Amino acid sequence: AQTVTQSQPEMSVQxxxxxxxxxxxxxxxxxxxLFWYKQPPSRQMILVIRQEAYKQQNATENRFSVNxxxxxxxxxxxxxxxxxxxxxxxxxxxRPDGATNKLIFGTGTLLAVQP
Amino acid sequence: KAGVTQTPRYLxxxxxxxxxxxxxxxxxxxxxxxxxxxxxxxxxxxxEYFSETQRNKGNFPGRFSGRQFSNSRSEMNVSxxxxxxxxxxxxxxxxxxxxxxxxxxxxxxxxxxxTVL
Numbered sequence: 136a137q138t139v140t141q142s143q144p145e146m147s148v149q150x151x152x153x154x155x156x157x158x159x160x161x162x163x164x165x166x167x168x169l170f171w172y173k174q175p176p177s178r179q180m181i182l183v184i185r186q187e188a189y190k191q192q193n194a195t196e197n198r199f200s201v202n203x204x205x206x207x208x209x210x211x212x213x214x215x216x217x218x219x220x221x222x223x224x225x226x227x228x229x230r231p232d233g234a235t236n237k238l239i240f241g242t243g244t245l246l247a248v249q250p
Numbered sequence: 251k252a253g254v255t256q257t258p259r260y261l262x263x264x265x266x267x268x269x270x271x272x273x274x275x276x277x278x279x280x281x282x283x284x285x286x287x288x289x290x291x292x293x294x295x296x297x298e299y300f301s302e303t304q305r306n307k308g309n310f311p312g313r314f315s316g317r318q319f320s321n322s323r324s325e326m327n328v329s330x331x332x333x334x335x336x337x338x339x340x341x342x343x344x345x346x347x348x349x350x351x352x353x354x355x356x357x358x359x360x361x362x363x364x365t366v367l
Contacts, residue, residue: 240294
């Protein structure tokens with residue numbers, strides 16, 4: 136069975152600094168998708184970034200980028216120039232390829248941004 | 251474009267009762283998924299519907315059920331409520347259920363917070 140592990144329950148970063156959130160996963164599949172979702176106190180889950188396993192190039196969305204290491208089954212999220220609005224719970228998620236939208240989530244990392 | 255709408259946002263029930271939660275997906279989205287979020291178990295997949303058919307089901311007891319209507323709106327029902335059913339129930343919609351890149355991004359609603367007393 137596929138699993139997703141986030142080993143950092145909480146992280147803190149100074150405003151304008153850079154922070155990296157870790158995520159590892161376990162799967163025997165070769166094709167799959169990985170996501171980072173953000174859940175602020177308002178509870179609405181928001182997609183931050185996604186990565187297709189067949190793409191070697193790391194995904195980037197403005198201040199957010201990933202370091203995808205397929206062989207190591209690692210998928211970390213880097214947030215550059217952190218802003219107060221980045222404070223939230225961040226979830227790493229795995230989705231197998233095929234006709235499904237089932238996501239397997241990690242336990243989340245609570246990110247605090249200090250002014 | 252309206253987002254995913256979940257109703258009710260908050261509700262309180264007592265043990266043994268049943269509850270029905272509703273989810274209206276983004277217009278044009280045919281896939282709806284449900285997740286349960288609790289502090290202890292985290293985010294767990296409940297089930298997924300596509301074109302009125304259940305495509306996948308998570309590891310939950312039969313008390314949890316759902317359905318999808320022809321307009322893609324979905325409902326989930328929990329019967330004989332237990333204290334452990336207290337949770338945030340999240341609904342998410344997607345344009346399709348398949349491997350087409352870009353079409354499988356889930357958009358989540360704000361959730362329904364269920365408290366069982």
